[in-house]
Amino acid sequence: MTDTTGYSPPHEHLVVVGNGMAGHRLVTALMARPDRPPRITVIGEEATTAYNRILLSPWLAGEIDRDSLDLPAPATHGLHWHLGEQVTGIDRTARTLWTDQGTRLEYDRLVLATGARPTLPDMPGxxxxxIGGFRTLEDSHWLMQRTAGQRAVVVGGGLLGLEAAEGLRKRGVEVTLLQRSDRLMNRQLDVVAASWLKDTLTQRGLTVETGAQLARxxxxxxxxxCAVVLADGRRLATDCxxxxAGITPNTELGRLAGLDVNKGICVDGHLTTRDPAIHALGECAEVAGTTVGLVEPIWEQVETLADVLCGHATPAHVPxxxxxxxxxxxxxLYSFGAADPAPGVESMTYADPGNGDYRRLLIADDRLVGAVLYGDTTDGPALFRLAQAGTALGAARETLIFGAADATHPLQEVA
Ligand SMILES: Cc1cc2nc3c(=O)[nH]c(=O)nc-3n(C[C@H](O)[C@H](O)[C@H](O)COP(=O)(O)OP(=O)(O)OC[C@H]3O[C@@H](n4cnc5c(N)ncnc54)[C@H](O)[C@@H]3O)c2cc1C
Structure with a gap:
């Protein structure tokens, strides 16, 4: 795919498909710019106004109320909404799309921000x-109907599975968490942090089964x-x-429209598909072979695409x-980089079980390349920036593991 320059004049009618976190952020960014496309239409399959998906976890856990989920409405001048409508087709030649509610719209520019859905394993039953996922308001309402004393099996010991399991446990549900790997959050945590996490959750009343594979x-x-059966033959009775266990980007529209689709809808560094009138953004997009599952990189994509849609030359987005x-x-818990050191990467650890504090730093060529912090995570963001900056650690290398208390070490410089 040829990378676009990023420069193009503002377009008459911009249509954004998807009113999730990426679509909402883009529209908010555009509405703050005077040179935005004069007419913007947002089409969202979910019937509600945009909400903060990240906060579904604390909402499920009873820590915040429903109103806290609402994202601030962007300024409305020149903005049109079709909520509760699913875009079902795109004619790229006629620059027209249509929805399941019979709406037909012409566009000059189109942004696909259709997100992702939970990956359901292909297995009997x-x-x-x-049986469902934890992705939407609707899913959360379903989970909130679980009552104290009911049983739930959560499949997946990553961030989402842990947050779902804890939310249900706090509602009095008897939860068993199944994790196929031998450790929780196996992509982010080393063996020690994962076992501390498992111990903490178990003490709270969760049943955590690692090395457990769902068969049917x-x-x-x-x-x-009414039950799940594991690959080792065990049968666990359950009510839900x-x-x-992972997400699948919603790429169907891109595929139907004849765009390049790999894991996500393929776009260049300016978030442009091989059709220069169509862009993809957020979890449905694949940039340089990479798809995303967290909002931080999506916010960076939004800034690039907002520039492109306002006709500004802008550097290509790099994942x-x-x-x-x-x-x-x-x-x-805070972590970045590989869960386990690659050959040649040095691992430094500090553990204070009494205070529930654990740190593991990964260092290669005198540079920080990964960290796991459990307990006191205050230094996490500064360590992350240090790694991003690629700063040589020098003498500070010896003290980094003990935290930011030492005024001479580079955490102070980058914080
Ligand atoms: C419970 C939970 C907790 C999370 N916690 C964190 C966290 O702590 N930190 C973090 O960084 N990330 C977190 N995430 C991930 C984060 O929410 C996603 O990365 C983010 O929502 C992706 O934004 P998106 O707009 O690409 O997709 P979404 O927010 O899913 O939005 C896509 C929207 O497009 C709509 N849509 C799809 N197809 C169509 C169509 N054909 N027509 C019209 N509309 C369509 C969908 O209905 C949806 O509303 C969490 C996710 C969940 C579910």
Whole structure:
């Protein structure tokens, strides 16, 4: 794919498909710019105004109320909405799209911000009732109908699975968390931090099964799930199953429209598909072979695309690594970089089990390349910036593991 220059004049009618976190952020950014496209239409499949998906976890856990989820409405001048409508087709030649509600719209520029959905494993019983993901308001309402004493199986020991499991546990549900890997958050945590996390969750009352692979779900006479069966033959009775084992980008529209689709809808560094009138943004997009699952890189994509849509020359977006933070009350965890050191990478650790503090830093060529912080995570963002900047550690290398208390070490310089 040829990279576009990023320069083009503002367009008459911009249509944004998807009113999720990426679509909302883009529209908000555009509405703050005087040179935005004069007419913008947003089409969103979800019937509500845009909300903060990240906060579904604390909402499920009863830590915040529903109103806290609402994202601020952008200025409305020149902005049109079609909520509760799904775009079902695009004719690129006629620059027209249509929805499941019979709407037909012409566009000059089109942004696909259709996000992703939970990946459901292909296995017997997956279509039974009371099996679902944790992605939307609707999913959260479904989870909130679970009552104290009911049983739930959560499949997936990553961020989302842990947040779903804790949210349900706090509602009095008896939760078993199944993780296929031998450790929780296996992409982010080393063995020590993962085992501390497992111990903490177990003490709180979660049942955590690592090395546990789901083989099938069994249903009752009403077609509702009543048990899961693991690959080792164990059968666990349950009232519902929450699948949190990865996401699949929503690329169908791009595929139907004949755009290049790999894991996501392929775009260049200016978020442009091989059709110069169509862009993709957020979890549905694939930039330089990379798809995203966190908002930080999406915010960077938004800035680039807003420039492009306002006709400004702008540098190409380059995907950068992100840091991860768990949103479970009372468990502070921050991590970036590889979970395990590659050959030649040095690992430095500090553990204070009494205070529940653990740090593991990965260093290569005198530069910080990864960190896991459990307990006191205050230094996490500064360490991340230090790694991003590629600063040589020098003498500070010896003290970095003990935190930012030492005024001479480079955390002070980059914080
Ligand atoms: C419970 C939970 C907790 C999370 N916690 C964090 C966190 O702590 N930190 C973090 O960085 N990220 C977190 N994430 C991930 C973050 O929410 C996503 O990265 C972000 O929402 C992606 O934005 P998006 O706009 O690409 O997709 P979405 O927010 O999913 O928005 C896509 C929208 O497009 C709509 N749509 C799809 N197809 C069509 C169509 N054909 N027509 C019209 N509309 C369509 C969808 O209905 C949806 O509303 C969390 C996600 C969840 C579910």
């Amino acid at each position: 997956i279509g039974l009732g009371n 779900c069994e249903g009752n006479a009403d077609g509702q799930v 199953v929450i699948i949190a 950068m690594p992100s840091a991860t933070r768990l949103k479970v009350a009372g468990i502070d």
